[in-house]
Amino acid sequence: MAIPTLRSPTIQSGGLIPVAHTAQGAGVSPALKWRRPPPGRPYLIIIVRSWLASGGDEIVHWLAYDIPEFLGGLVEDVGQGANWTTGLNSDGNATYLAFPGTDARRVRFDMFASRSQTGLDGPNTWEDTSDIVEKQGALGPFGFEAYDVSLPVLLGMSE
Numbered sequence: 001m002a003i004p005t006l007r008s009p010t011i012q013s014g015g016l017i018p019v020a021h022t023a024q025g026a027g028v029s030p031a032l033k034w035r036r037p038p039p040g041r042p043y044l045i046i047i048v049r050s051w052l053a054s055g056g057d058e059i060v061h062w063l064a065y066d067i068p069e070f071l072g073g074l075v076e077d078v079g080q081g082a083n084w085t086t087g088l089n090s091d092g093n094a095t096y097l098a099f100p101g102t103d104a105r106r107v108r109f110d111m112f113a114s115r116s117q118t119g120l121d122g123p124n125t126w127e128d129t130s131d132i133v134e135k136q137g138a139l140g141p142f143g144f145e146a147y148d149v150s151l152p153v154l155l156g157m158s159e
Helices: 126-136
Strands: 005-007 032-035 043-052 059-068 105-114 139-147
Touching: 005 105, 005 139, 043 126, 059 126, 105 126
Parallel strands: none
Antiparallel strands: 005 032, 043 059, 043 105, 105 139
């Protein structure tokens, strides 16, 4: 069986988050594409989180669930979906929360594949969603990491 993948056309795995996806730019959500979800798992859950490079201070930037896998991806600056639910970010809003772009943060893009929809009504938090993901035995995470500042900042050196 081929390994499922989650990618972004604008963000390289291990690379930097482009300014367009940060608070210093337009603050738009990145486009995402997926391939080969596990057979019999037609619904996807995507979570984008970041942590300070030194650890701690988790921020949920974007959460979407009950996404039909046949879509194959989501466009940049996607907004609310007609075919899925946008969950709550760390600010309590059902929108994409732009990366600060000022702190050394490690960013994780994760996708889970489930046999059925979550059954959640309205926007929910990652905590609520992850409980359902675990109970359903969803497969994952499949994803990649990136960084929202340059390597010199990550290393504590001036740019």
